[in-house]
Amino acid sequence: MPTLDQFLDFASPLAQQSAIGLSILFAAAMLVASDWRIAVAAYALLKVLAGILLVQLMPPEWALMQWVVGGLVGVMWFLSARRVESVRRRQEGIPWWRPSWRLNPSTLMRLALLLLLILVVYIVRPQIPFPKLPADLARFATFLALAGLVGLGLGDRPMRWGLSLSLWILAADFVVLALQVDAATVGLLASLEILLGFAISYLIVVDGARFWPHPEEL
Amino acid sequence: MTILTAVLLWLLFVALLAGVLRRLPWLPGVIVAAGLALLAIRLWTLPEAGTATMLGQTIILDESSNFLGFTLQLSLAARGAAELLLFWGILFALATAWLNADRALVPSIPLILAALILALSSAPLLWAPLWLVIAAVLMAFPAQGSTPRLARAALRTLLAPTLAFPFFLFTAWVLGQTTIAADDPALWVSGWRALVVGVLLLLTPVPLHGWITAQGEHAPPLTAAFLVGVWQITVYALIRHIFLEYATVADYADPARWLPWLAVIQMGWGALFSMSSTRLGQLWGYLLLWSYGATFLAWSISGEFGTQTMVGLFLALPLALILVAAGLQTINARFGENAKYADFHGVSERLPVATLAVVGGGLILLGWPLGALFPVRLATFRLAETTQSLVFLWALLSLLLATVGLIRLLRALARPLSDPQLPRESSRLAWLILPLSLIGLILSLNPALLDPITARIADWLTLL
Numbered sequence: 001m002p003t004l005d006q007f008l009d010f011a012s013p014l015a016q017q018s019a020i021g022l023s024i025l026f027a028a029a030m031l032v033a034s035d036w037r038i039a040v041a042a043y044a045l046l047k048v049l050a051g052i053l054l055v056q057l058m059p060p061e062w063a064l065m066q067w068v069v070g071g072l073v074g075v076m077w078f079l080s081a082r083r084v085e086s087v088r089r090r091q092e093g094i095p096w097w098r099p100s101w102r103l104n105p106s107t108l109m110r111l112a113l114l115l116l117l118i119l120v121v122y123i124v125r126p127q128i129p130f131p132k133l134p135a136d137l138a139r140f141a142t143f144l145a146l147a148g149l150v151g152l153g154l155g156d157r158p159m160r161w162g163l164s165l166s167l168w169i170l171a172a173d174f175v176v177l178a179l180q181v182d183a184a185t186v187g188l189l190a191s192l193e194i195l196l197g198f199a200i201s202y203l204i205v206v207d208g209a210r211f212w213p214h215p216e217e218l
Numbered sequence: 219m220t221i222l223t224a225v226l227l228w229l230l231f232v233a234l235l236a237g238v239l240r241r242l243p244w245l246p247g248v249i250v251a252a253g254l255a256l257l258a259i260r261l262w263t264l265p266e267a268g269t270a271t272m273l274g275q276t277i278i279l280d281e282s283s284n285f286l287g288f289t290l291q292l293s294l295a296a297r298g299a300a301e302l303l304l305f306w307g308i309l310f311a312l313a314t315a316w317l318n319a320d321r322a323l324v325p326s327i328p329l330i331l332a333a334l335i336l337a338l339s340s341a342p343l344l345w346a347p348l349w350l351v352i353a354a355v356l357m358a359f360p361a362q363g364s365t366p367r368l369a370r371a372a373l374r375t376l377l378a379p380t381l382a383f384p385f386f387l388f389t390a391w392v393l394g395q396t397t398i399a400a401d402d403p404a405l406w407v408s409g410w411r412a413l414v415v416g417v418l419l420l421l422t423p424v425p426l427h428g429w430i431t432a433q434g435e436h437a438p439p440l441t442a443a444f445l446v447g448v449w450q451i452t453v454y455a456l457i458r459h460i461f462l463e464y465a466t467v468a469d470y471a472d473p474a475r476w477l478p479w480l481a482v483i484q485m486g487w488g489a490l491f492s493m494s495s496t497r498l499g500q501l502w503g504y505l506l507l508w509s510y511g512a513t514f515l516a517w518s519i520s521g522e523f524g525t526q527t528m529v530g531l532f533l534a535l536p537l538a539l540i541l542v543a544a545g546l547q548t549i550n551a552r553f554g555e556n557a558k559y560a561d562f563h564g565v566s567e568r569l570p571v572a573t574l575a576v577v578g579g580g581l582i583l584l585g586w587p588l589g590a591l592f593p594v595r596l597a598t599f600r601l602a603e604t605t606q607s608l609v610f611l612w613a614l615l616s617l618l619l620a621t622v623g624l625i626r627l628l629r630a631l632a633r634p635l636s637d638p639q640l641p642r643e644s645s646r647l648a649w650l651i652l653p654l655s656l657i658g659l660i661l662s663l664n665p666a667l668l669d670p671i672t673a674r675i676a677d678w679l680t681l682l
Contacts, residue, residue, distance in 0.1 A: 131405060152377070156370040165380055172384035179391045184287035192351050192383075196376065199355045202362075203373060209366035 008060055011052055019049045020140050027144060028114050030163045031151045034107045035100075036081040043163055044074040050170055053137065057174070058181040066173075069190045073166070073197030080201040081159060084208030091213045110154050117143075117150055133178040145171035158207050162200035169193050220283045221264070222292040222339050224272040225300070226332050228257050233328035246324045247315020251308045254328065258304040261297055282341065289341040296338040298678030299455035302532050303331050303448055309536045310444040316650050319547050320438040322364040327444070330356045334452045343463060344390035346456055347416065350379035353452070357445050361437045367555070371436040374429035375445065378422050385416030393464075410470040417460065417473075420453050421514065423480045424487045427507055431491075434503020435556050439543035446506050447539060450513060451532055455679065458517075458525075477518035478602075482612045484511030489616035492623035498576075499556030501627055502546055508620050509535070509583050515613060516598040519605055526676040527594060530668050534590035537658045538583040544650055545575030548643050559627070564635025566628075569643045573631045575651045580624045582658060584617055590658030593665040 002010070026049070029042035047070025054063035089096060120126075126146075127139045144167045151164030173189055209215045232253035236246040264270050269278050282291035292300070307327045314323050333353035340346040358372035392409030422429060433442035461473060468474075488508030495501040513535070517528055549572050553561055566573040582588075585595025599617075602610035661667060 156368070156373060158369050158373060161373045161376070165376065168380065172387075175384060176387050176391075179388070182287070185387075187286065188348060192348065195352060195355050196380065199358050199372075199376065203358065203369040206362055206366050207369035210368065212366075215366045 004060060004064075008052075008055060012055065019053050020136060023049045023053070023140065024118070024143060027147050027167060028118065030167070031147060031154065031160070032107065032111045032114055034104070036077075036085070036159055039159060039163060040074055040078050040081065043077075043166065044070055046070075046170075047074070050173075053140070054173070054177065056134065056137065057178050058186070062181065062183075062186050065186060065190045066170075069193050069197075072194055073162075073201075076197050076201040077159065077162060077204065080204040081208070084205055084211075088208070088212050106155070113150055113154065114147070117146060121146070130175045131179060133174060137174055137178070141171040141174040144168070144174075158200050158203035162197065162204075165196055165200075166193065169196070219273075219275045219277050220281045220292070221270075221272065221277050221279055222283050222290055222335075224275065224277055225257065225261070225292060225335060228253065228273065229328040229332040229335075233325055233332075236328070237325040240321055240325050243318055244315040247311045250311040250324050250327055251315070254304045254307045254311065254331070258301055258308065261301060261304075266294060288345060290336065290339045291341055292335070292339045294678040294681045295455070295459055296335065298529075298675040299338050299451060300331075300335045301675055302451050302455075302529065303334055305533065306444065306448055306451070306536050307331050309540060310440060313540045313544060313650060314440055316646060317440070317544055317547055319440050320360070320363050322362070323360045323438065323441045323444065326356060326360040330360075330445075330448065334448060337452060338455055338459075342390055342393075343456070343460055344386045344393070344413075347379050347383035347386045347420065350420070350452070350456075351376075351383060354379045357449070360441045361433060361445060363438050363441065368436050371429070371432040371442070374432045377429060378419055378426065382416045382419035385412040385419070389413040389416065407470065410467050413460070413464065413467055414471040417457055418480075420457065421480060424483050427484060427487065427510075430507045430510055431500070431503035434501075434506050435497070435499040439502060439546035439550065440540070442502065442506065443536070443539035443543045446510060447532075447536060450510055454513075454517060454528065454532075458679070473518065474521065478515060478606055478609045481511045481513075481515035481518055482609050482616070484508070485515065485616040486612055486619075487511075489619035489623070493619045493626065495623060495626075496560070497556045497558050498546065498549060498553075498627070501623060502542065504623070505542070505580055505583060505620065506539075508616065509539075511616075512585070512595065512598065512613075515602065515609070516594060519598065519601050519609070522680070524601075525679055526669075526672045527597060529672040529675045529679070530665065531591070531594045533668055533672065534594065534658070534661055537590045537654050537661075538579055541575050541579030541651055541654055541658075542583060544647055545572040545579060548572035548647055549576065552640060559630035562630045563633050563637065564640055565631040565633070567635050568640045571648045571651060572643055573628075575647065577624055577628050577631070578655070579651075580627075581621070584620055584624075586621075588659055588662055590661045592662040 023046055026042040026046040030039050030046065033039045033042065047066050051064045051066035054066060057063070086096070121143050125139065126142050127135065128142055130138050130141065133141065148164045148167030148171065151160060151167060154160060169192070176185065176189065232250055236250045239246045239249065260272060264279065267279055269276055282289050311324055311327055314320065330353055333349060333356050337346040337349035337353060340349055354376050357375050361375050362369055362372040389409045389412045392405055419426065430446055433446055461467065485508050488504045488511060492501050492504035492508065495504060513531060516524060516531055520527055548569055549565060552569065582591060585591045599610065599613065602613055
């Protein structure tokens with residue numbers, strides 16, 4: 001079993017080359033996927049990569065707080081979404097294994113908007129010159145913030161809002177933690193994200209229960 | 219123990235007690251109202267400096283609390299705003315208990331107030347939005363209510379502080395780097411710009427106003443009024459404190475120039491869509507938006523000289539809001555949440571008091587005569603007429619459009635009865651709106667009655 005330092009020695013060169021590209025892919029998957037499992041998985045992977053990227057700005061034991069936060073929030077959202085779906089399936093008599101993927105107009109619209117955003121970011125290369133933040137991370141943070149704002153405009157479902165707000169907070173993490181790294185700031189930002197994750201997981205259940213044939217089971 | 223610790227402990231205790239007893243019909247509301255009233259009276263009677271006794275402990279009033287490296291102090295300015303918040307909490311807890319309305323609101327009131335008071339006590343002030351995120355999370359639970367429903371109101375409540383806090387943190391860092399910033403004017407300017415953007419986000423101008431209209435449409439009526447009101451008081455107190463403490467920000471974007479327009483656009487937007495509303499909750503949301511804009515208009519054109527008027531406005535505003543919300547609560551119980559105008563038949567016949575509360579309360583909210591808000595609205599319009607005539611014209615137009623919206627609602631409510639089984643309203647509603655209307659009438663005839671309270675709170679708010 002490698003130690004944390006050994007793992008980071010191994011992962012950092014990979015991260016330098018591919019983490020940003022993969023993160024953009026995962027962020028896009030978070031916003032486009034209509035299936036909550038894909039969205040939560042993409043969120044968890046994005047947080048793993050974000051932790052590795054943040055190592056450039058702060059000590060690894062603090063940067064990897066992203067893993068802890070992503071793990072806790074991801075588990076909360078997973079449990080909430082699974083409860084909503086499993087109760088609905090049971091009440092409607094749909095077996096658990098039957099997929100419910102839909103390529104509806106709303107998914108296509110999200111996909112089109114996201115492709116447009118990626119195209120604009122690729123052509124225009126918008127980059128706010130945040131102090132102390134390397135250029136590639138500054139561009140990445142700008143993309144995350146824009147993607148979060150686009151996601152917020154794409155509908156009023158709790159999971160989507162949670163994912164979009166987490167993109168915005170991740171962008172803020174890069175900007176703020178490049179400026180000041182201390183236990184209070186890192187801890188407060190992480191605890192805020194967990195708090196928001198908690199609220200969103202509650203809202204996933206109470207919003208999703210509307211679609212149960214017998215919502216009194218809540 | 220500091221005064222802030224004592225206040226927070228008391229609020230947490232009251233919330234816990236109300237939460238344990240939440241399934242009882244009216245007791246939690248009475249407990250919360252009594253607990254908040256005791257706290258408000260104690261804060262009012264405390265000296266401005268020195269030592270005092272609270273919860274059996276001696277407290278030093280100037281002392282600050284330290285938490286995770288952050289300093290928190292309930293200054294006199296924060297104490298003034300806290301008094302207003304506690305007053306709102308008392309009124310809404312009592313109204314909710316009396317009407318036996320949504321169970322989720324009452325235990326949340328002390329917790330929300332605690333988070334808002336923490337935000338107002340934050341030092342440095344620019345860290346306050348972090349506490350506002352916590353307040354918004356707490357606000358999301360009553361906004362959702364205790365039943366499965368669309369989460370739009372709760373979700374949108376989270377938006378403003380979450381978007382705003384990075385801008386405040388950035389400005390806080392710039393202001394903390396005096397040596398670097400002195401050599402780099404561009405950094406200094408970007409810090410101020412970030413502060414202006416953060417302030418704008420907290421004010422939730424159009425098109426970020428969606429959380430207010432969503433509250434009207436998708437949250438229980440009393441909850442919507444409470445959440446929008448306490449948010450506005452906090453943002454007002456916080457931003458005016460920021461402008462006082464960081465006066466240089468006015469050199470980069472003078473609020474006296476943009477704030478009236480921001481307010482009047484909110485009023486115009488609210489009025490236009492309240493006039494064209496086809497659902498009751500939709501109208502309520504846009505009336506809340508109009509009132510939100512009108513309050514900021516009063517602030518923006520009266521400035522520092524209008525602080526006492528603003529305090530008076532915040533004391534009178536819940537009277538009108540509770541009137542409308544209580545009426546809506548009764549109508550919603552018969553016709554469902556956010557019912558269409560087309561579904562209303564016989565409302566004025568079977569629910570005359572609720573009809574009176576909604577339409578009359580709406581007119582009072584707009585500032586028509588014989589209501590609690592008439593003196594403040596009149597003063598606002600007169601001041602706007604003399605200082606900014608274009609703003610005055612737009613504000614007047616918005617008032618007329620919103621009034622037309624209420625007349626349209628009245629027509630819908632006055633349709634003849636079609637279902638003889640439609641139950642009549644309870645007399646409890648009448649016993650709520652009667653004293654509120656009377657108090658409003660007295661205040662409209664003699665607004666100076668509030669002067670001893672408003673003068674003291676205004677003095678506190680003005681102290682840095």
